[in-house]
Amino acid sequence: MIFIIAFRNLFKSIRHTLIVVFLIMVIIALFYIGNTVLEESNNGLRTTYILNYTGDIVIQEKTDVSMSLFGANTPAIGEFFSIPVLNDVDTINALAADFEEVETITRQISGPAVLDIGTQRFGVPVFGIDPDTYFPCFPGIQLDAGRFLQSGEMGAMLTKGRAEQVKKDTGVPVSVGDSILLSTAGTTGFKIREVPVVGIFSYSNAVQIPDEIVLTDAQTARALNSILLATDSDYAPPETTVDILTDDIDSLFMDEGSDTIADKTESVSLAEIKTLLETGTEPVTQDWKDGGWNFIILRLKKGVNDSDFLKKLNEKLEPFTAKAVDWRTAAGTPALLVLLLQYLFNAGLLLIIIAGIIAIINILLITVFQRMKEIGTLRAIGASDGYVRLLIFTENIIIAAIAGILGIVLGNVLIQVINGMGISVNNSLISSMLGHDRIFIQNSGLMAIASVALSVVLGFLSSIYPVQIALRIQPVEAVAKG
Amino acid sequence: MSIIQLDTIIKTYHMGKVEVPALRGISLTLVKGDFVAIAGPSGSGKTTILNIIGLIDKPTSGSIVIADKNVTNMKKAGLTRMRQKELGFIFQSFNLISVLNVFENVELPLIIGKAEQTKAERRDWVNYLIEEVGLADRKKHKPAELSGGQQQRVAIARALSTKPQIVIADEPTANLDSATGETILNLMKKINKEQNTTFVFSTHDPVIHELADHVIFLKDGNIVRERKQAKEVKK
Numbered sequence A: 001m002i003f004i005i006a007f008r009n010l011f012k013s014i015r016h017t018l019i020v021v022f023l024i025m026v027i028i029a030l031f032y033i034g035n036t037v038l039e040e041s042n043n044g045l046r047t048t049y050i051l052n053y054t055g056d057i058v059i060q061e062k063t064d065v066s067m068s069l070f071g072a073n074t075p076a077i078g079e080f081f082s083i084p085v086l087n088d089v090d091t092i093n094a095l096a097a098d099f100e101e102v103e104t105i106t107r108q109i110s111g112p113a114v115l116d117i118g119t120q121r122f123g124v125p126v127f128g129i130d131p132d133t134y135f136p137c138f139p140g141i142q143l144d145a146g147r148f149l150q151s152g153e154m155g156a157m158l159t160k161g162r163a164e165q166v167k168k169d170t171g172v173p174v175s176v177g178d179s180i181l182l183s184t185a186g187t188t189g190f191k192i193r194e195v196p197v198v199g200i201f202s203y204s205n206a207v208q209i210p211d212e213i214v215l216t217d218a219q220t221a222r223a224l225n226s227i228l229l230a231t232d233s234d235y236a237p238p239e240t241t242v243d244i245l246t247d248d249i250d251s252l253f254m255d256e257g258s259d260t261i262a263d264k265t266e267s268v269s270l271a272e273i274k275t276l277l278e279t280g281t282e283p284v285t286q287d288w289k290d291g292g293w294n295f296i297i298l299r300l301k302k303g304v305n306d307s308d309f310l311k312k313l314n315e316k317l318e319p320f321t322a323k324a325v326d327w328r329t330a331a332g333t334p335a336l337l338v339l340l341l342q343y344l345f346n347a348g349l350l351l352i353i354i355a356g357i358i359a360i361i362n363i364l365l366i367t368v369f370q371r372m373k374e375i376g377t378l379r380a381i382g383a384s385d386g387y388v389r390l391l392i393f394t395e396n397i398i399i400a401a402i403a404g405i406l407g408i409v410l411g412n413v414l415i416q417v418i419n420g421m422g423i424s425v426n427n428s429l430i431s432s433m434l435g436h437d438r439i440f441i442q443n444s445g446l447m448a449i450a451s452v453a454l455s456v457v458l459g460f461l462s463s464i465y466p467v468q469i470a471l472r473i474q475p476v477e478a479v480a481k482g
Numbered sequence B: 001m002s003i004i005q006l007d008t009i010i011k012t013y014h015m016g017k018v019e020v021p022a023l024r025g026i027s028l029t030l031v032k033g034d035f036v037a038i039a040g041p042s043g044s045g046k047t048t049i050l051n052i053i054g055l056i057d058k059p060t061s062g063s064i065v066i067a068d069k070n071v072t073n074m075k076k077a078g079l080t081r082m083r084q085k086e087l088g089f090i091f092q093s094f095n096l097i098s099v100l101n102v103f104e105n106v107e108l109p110l111i112i113g114k115a116e117q118t119k120a121e122r123r124d125w126v127n128y129l130i131e132e133v134g135l136a137d138r139k140k141h142k143p144a145e146l147s148g149g150q151q152q153r154v155a156i157a158r159a160l161s162t163k164p165q166i167v168i169a170d171e172p173t174a175n176l177d178s179a180t181g182e183t184i185l186n187l188m189k190k191i192n193k194e195q196n197t198t199f200v201f202s203t204h205d206p207v208i209h210e211l212a213d214h215v216i217f218l219k220d221g222n223i224v225r226e227r228k229q230a231k232e233v234k235k
Ligand SMILES: Nc1ncnc2c1ncn2[C@@H]1O[C@H](COP(=O)(O)OP(=O)(O)O)[C@@H](O)[C@H]1O
Pocket: B013, B014, B015, B020, B021, B022, B040, B041, B042, B043, B044, B045, B046, B047, B048, B049
């Protein structure tokens, strides 16, 4: 019966009903389109970042600043900030591998370097990787020429974007087998490495930053970043390696924190390194067998909630000096920018929703005042608070649900229109956000359900105050004049 | 056996700073099965006293006992239950729920009061009431499709649906022509006789109050005269 009264009342005050339906419909359409786009963009970001170079989770050494795979996320600090080496890397690696949610694990060394190629010079981020685990971890990486870096070999891989730029600038194409120079000038001296280009690759949905990335073997990256080298790997610097030592061998032992062992052209014996270790001039917590790493990168199995897992993992990391961060943090500034856009969008939407609720409350209040006599009559014939409350909530939630469904219909129509226009996007930021270079929005069933749920919540929230007012109506209003 | 007992009921309305005395100390006792008319000129307090008996308004002071329950200080929920179970109300301007048809209007108090009946019992009872008030062929009509007399019959059936002990009617015939008014009164009287339901109604029409067994005359918020059956009692 309540349902009958509620439903017929909607038609009785059809003008108010229509206004409320319209308001909720617009809010829901906005919410639906907006979040469909955001969901799309999240998927876009996922392919851009997670599958290309961040993974889902990155384990790094605890620092005071927010740190991405490129270093500090704060640009001002970035230049002087060196990424700390991860302590207990093997233990943590084993610990992470024990989680059943983890699909693949790899490790990485990162640091900025100067790339000299032909006559060209660029500042680049260098990722030192373990090829055996790295490429399986990042299916977004596609080989365009040459081959993937192999385990134990020294070499570099450049992006297609980089290669094309060099060709454009110099007229000389970069080919597999060419040598490139990578150099760093840090507090511990000037390091330079010559490595061959073994392959040219591209990222799917590339944005600017990934185009800059140079992938090298771990040892080269360690050398550039003054990180301890592996000792028992089959790695040996090829003859072509050029080492420029800023200090002579004596000062090497005096200079605290100096760890330029790798810069010696001769191979280093285990005994020598042990001596070094005992004299305490080296960071001692590193993993000797494998050399130091900056990051452990995890890709999670499909369907695993990354924020839940992150919490779980960080609890396990409690005893270590390491912490895990999500891919958003790991991706660095461009991803943060995209996330900021998302937050702004949601904040804007929230404001619209609040304004909408206020408008709806007003209309519902008017409706309640117009129905003083009816509500008074119900009271006079014995309706309880609960009955009146239920009646008004039912009415408004019916309106809201209808409006919600219409909102989704409207949203879908608008999406069709937008897709039909085939707008293309030149901005790489937005295209990386969308995951395509053309605006194409996929309908989302989940979002549709969420939208109807939101409309019901809206109906409920905006009814609370009008219901409060309706409950104050006295039965004597049934006989009040006017 | 008294069913309604009012003791020195005073009701004062406040219109801004002005106090309007509507009832100045009314005491009365009504017995079960009574068919009572409250008579008096306009503004004498008829509506006010019926609202107080019907528990849709509260007196400024004085005590009320209805169906052996002292309701003077009863809380909102208790009063609501009394209105559901013990009282029926017939309004001067009918007050039917416009979106509900005749059947649904009569059924409504049973649903509101969660009456302990099966659906079939309820349907039969509502149909019976509608037949009693002579609207069997109008069950599916909305109030707007009925004449004033027909709407008031629906209101009577609605007031009776919960089988209340007391039915209050404030000038039930005021919006009707006199012939229709008389049939409505006769209908009320018939139910009063058949079911021993106590009726308290107001009227300013001498022809109508002649039909009552018990007439209470009000003037300026006081009872000036009371007449039971044919015998008149001076106050
Ligand atoms: N809501 C109210 N506010 C102020 N005064 C009222 C109100 N209702 C009734 N009155 C006054 O109380 C007195 C009695 O009114 P009422 O009970 O309606 O009389 P009747 O029904 O006999 O015409 C009148 O003087 C009337 O003006």
